Amino acid sequence: MMIRLPQIFPLLFSLTLLGTGPAVAQSSATGQLTFHDQQSGGTPRKRMVFREGDPLYANLKLAAPIAASLAELAPDTPKDSLFLRGNFHFTFRVDGEVVYEEALNAGAGSRTFKEQATDFRMPLSSKLGEDFWSRFMWMRFYYRGGGLLALAEGQHELTLEVRPYRYADGKTGQLLARGSVLLDCVRPAVDERQLALSPPNYDEAFGPGRIPIDTTLVQNLKRRIHQGVFKDITGIAVVRDGQLLLEEYFNGAAASTLHDTRSVGKTFAGAALGIAIADGHIAGEDLTLGEVYDLRKFDNYHPAKEDISLRDLLTMSVPLQGSDNDFSSPGNEEYMYPTDDWVKFALDLPVDATKLERPRWDYFTAGVVVLGDVIHRSVPKGLEAYAEAKLFAPLGIKDYRWQYTPQRVANTAGGLQLNLLGLARFGQLYLNGGSWKGESIIPAEWVDKSLAEQVALPRDTPGGGYGYLFWRQHYRVGEKIYPTAHCSGNGGNKVYVFPEQHTVIIVTARAYGRPYGHPQVDQLMENYLLPAVMKGH
Template sequence: MKNIFLFVLIFASSLSFGQIQNIVEPEKIENQLQKNHLNTIVFSDKVVPFENMKETDFLKSITFQEDKDFDVRIFMDNSLVNYLHQLDPSLSVEELIKKGNYQFSFFVDGKLIYIENLNPGAGTADQKKFKTSFRIPFLSSKNEDSWGKYLWMRFYFANGGIDALETGNHLLKIEIKPYLKTSTLKIGKTIAQGEIQLNIPKKNVPEDQIAIQKIKPNNGWKVSEDKFNQEKIRLLNQKIAENRFRDITGIVVIKNEKLLLEEYFNGYKRDSLNDTRSVGKSFASAFMGIAIKDGYIKSENQSLKDFYDVKKFKNYSSKKDSVTIKSLLTMSSAFNGNDEDYESPGNEENMYPTDNWIKFTLDLPMTENKIGKNWNYFTAGVVVTGDILDQSVPTGLKDYADKKLFQPLGIKNYQWQFTPQQKPSLAGGLRMKALDFAKFGQLYKNNGTWDGNQILDKNWIKKSFTNYFADNKDFEGYGYLFWRKVYKVGYKNFESYQSSGNGGNKIIIFKEIPLVIVITAKAYNKPYAHSQADKIVQEYLLPAVYE
């Protein structure tokens, strides 16, 4: 009798400790197809409603084509919230939804290529509470919008998927686990997995799309006669032609002040004006340096109260008086504005619909951050620097910029984006030829001189190319509206400062080597835009022209 009682006690304990009760009641699993495939990911090349699905819709192999449907269906034995509840039973349903989601792991031919903890904002609360089955359209012939589309882009284009899936046959495997991010990251057991054989067809690219483009005359540069690895550039051109690097429109390489490479793609030409978005922010830095050099602005340490009656704007505090031009140039002004946070009141998307961008910015409340200390990407602050310039220089910023920068560099054809007050917007959108963007980069490489004229003060460039956030481990650094980026080729590090804009647009100025690279692109709002540009530089251009 005593032994029986001990067995019952052990069995009850194993239930209480090994099996945590659901926190919500998930939908009932009544579909026989789901019952047959619990904890499985199945693949299809067409969109089929759940209730109409048949075994024959599930594929073991597929010829992979990016313009066709590539659908997955996940069958689970519980809902996400209940899986998350098992990781931390102390949290409420709302806390679980806010702090957790699915973790996706992508394997190709048995090798782990990419892991992503899906942003907690992906998917609806009801789906996470109750659903035990859901569909993900990775590729859609109707361009269906979903978080799955962007997840696939991040795997495929930004994190090595496209390289792993070269021409031929490959086994793609996907695993899904729940994750919860509180003070630590907790990962649950695998709740669904599946695999499919992908046949990647060969793309036939004409030779003229692979061939290195000959530099035509009348380009405004001396042409370099330096040798470079032509096979690397041919391979790069092939990948662009095959659409393995996407939406690239131009590549220009300046070495030792001479034009070494000039290549255009996807219908763009030398005379095309490229919308490089936030690349234009770096021009704000240049204009400020020129205005200080000319004495129209005393220094970047001047504060807002020198230019505005700050007390007339909303959310006034004495801290707002102390915001400096420098803090706007380094994106550390402590305004409550962060373009990377959609809920931030100062997010640029909240600014554009208003009829006065300066008022919008100066009305913003301040945060508790110390001015000059905490970095947040803040476009509205750069717009204010443009207004400070416009009111400080004679005849306004538009004429001043043309006279002091564009004309000396021989830049004649360009287009501004304007504010609602028809002032040049330094938020971005300045359109130019790729070769003219290269002139801007070379000006910095020349320590501010062009054709013997000192356009920018050498010390201003030194300040601009200083990392003011060396203690921030989340990114490589930031100067006066220039990003710091270190490229690694073999055992060598190549430090650069660069203008960077949505779509993968870059003007890259290397600090220790005589090289300026311009990449123009139109992969706007695509998750792979910047990573593919960095890959082009690190794996193709640098090895080709500087090894």
């Protein structure tokens, strides 16, 4: 699977130039790209032993600076603004196959660099922590773009191709340089006894698995986890047709471990809301904040705040200046946690006029905190007691742990901790259409709304849509497409529901804040888990 990823994070860096030259009219000559195993350069390497984290540098010599190539791509662009109109485009090939492509953004490289540099060193894999765009690009290729899987044990040819890229239309120019190196990739040894499949802990919820799975593929997955190819994974469970087919633990986790699933806990708030509506404690998801709070008592009052509905909170479509995807946003969750009242933090936020004009999805944790507060105010004995009586107890989930807001309300921002099979029960509840052992816990209509796409996601956001605190996604295995709805939490925590295949898959992980946290789960799903357990589906 080849991944294209524009470099969307501006990087401030300095880059040591080995040579500079004036811009020339023609840049048609192919430059030279060589690989090295040390920062100082030395003799170019044609073949290297490579372990994850080993030093790997590339030296790029160009016939002319990148600005000259951009001038050819955009001949009508004023010379003084060429450095803003494009940058380098890199293609990573492994054994001849394109694995990853990236176009650098305008922040990668100063104007002087773009107008003068013709000979420079690029750190790729390095233990020195250089603040260079090339090192961050390598990390995206290696950990998010499939490089770690492509460079498996054995010998592989890594090829890097460099072209100019124009932002206006995404056009790439002629090849500027290409270089290759043979990497003898080495992975840590694994005790073969660790690869045997563990006996699942069958209980009254999930019986023995009689459906065949590809045990070799599962063992290969376990090898990759023990080798650290897939990092910080703590648990995997697969339930199909109510049968527990797979239950595996890693990195010190066990059946009793309560996993901090971060934002997976948000979806439990959605479940509690559906139950509260069915019980008549809340009028419905069209209930507005103006019907719950006296919004004039909060900062930045605007009439539009009165009309924000619970549906808006459920679908992350809130017209406030709140975005967890933008660290500069006033409503970013990182600014909420140090405050002493998270609900006030959210309701104090200014209205975003652009979202009023054109409503859109924008991930907003503080909005789900407000959702939890609305439930807490509306149900008997508060949210925590209500969820225990109406959700956890009926599902037979006894081991779980809430985190709390400063007001000691169960925290719906995330952090709810459950063991692996407790998460599986929650997923199975949605697969069952909201029923458990023949009794309705969540109305089937609410389950349908939750799993269905309610809003589209922005083009630069992975996924296929967003429901009521559920993500929509499609996985491809060969020619087969597997649609799923899932809860997702920082670090790579997932509760997948595959209605068409009658399957629930749980992945827990501790890759909190790591760039590979979510992408590696997509990789293990498409390359290992789904092919192993969906045989015949």
